[in-house]
Amino acid sequence: MGQSYRTVFDLTGQPELIQPAYWFIAIFLCAGIIFAGLAWMAVRENWHSRRSLPFFAAAWIIFCTFMVVVDFRDAAAIRNAVEAGKFRTVEGCLDYFRPGAPNGSKTTSGNEEWSIQGLVFSYGEGEVRPAFHSVSTAGGEVRADARVRVSFVVSPAYRRREIVKLELAPHACPMARNVKMYERP
Structure with missing residues (x-):
């Protein structure tokens, strides 16, 4: 493809x-x-x-x-x-998509979250982190029907996947299972 x-x-x-x-x-x-x-x-x-x-x-x-x-x-x-080029790249359609809270939240329950090939990516608008964290409800571009190519590094201190490169093909996939904001996938 x-x-x-x-x-x-x-x-x-x-x-x-x-x-x-x-x-x-x-x-x-x-x-x-x-x-x-x-x-x-x-x-x-x-x-x-x-x-x-x-x-x-x-x-x-x-x-x-x-x-x-x-x-x-x-x-x-x-x-x-x-x-050093030691980041991992995966691509494909999203398994599920949960939009994030546009103003951030006090917990990670308001984070935008999506999965690709079984790998979960979670980030919030109000988070302070050295990589991508722009949620769809506040101008971020990841959507449930996007084909995604994401490059990431696992943070050694916080064990989360830090997105260092994000590429999208909009409307290139069937709609991923939509999870409501603040609900578990």
Whole structure:
């Protein structure tokens, strides 16, 4: 079948764009600085009702530092795999399709999800990740009747399939089984 694919997302030619979400990390580090300042004031001013604040600030900073290291290493591993050409590509019609919530959600139940050759791809509009995450209800182009060619790397830290290249042939397949938003396939 000589399907005409259109590339809608491609990081394989520009792996240097695969970076941690610096702005997202900055939000948590700023909160850590604020907590540290409040903890310092609590100790200095002898706030008896806020004795646990220094412990909370320390735990926050330790946790955030750990997560920053995890995110940096994960993005670097994905980038290195793409640079080395160690990504997997599958193509075909979708087994099922569940549209994602247009504004993201607090859980993964609002993620867009589809399967091709038994491999499940799940991503959400509000997610912070180094690869494709644009859902159909917010302008993304994957649809239930599209033939898809997807290249991906499995994230070493989060064990999810990160889409590094996405090509589509619209209306080239029968409609995949449609799963309603927030329901399990």
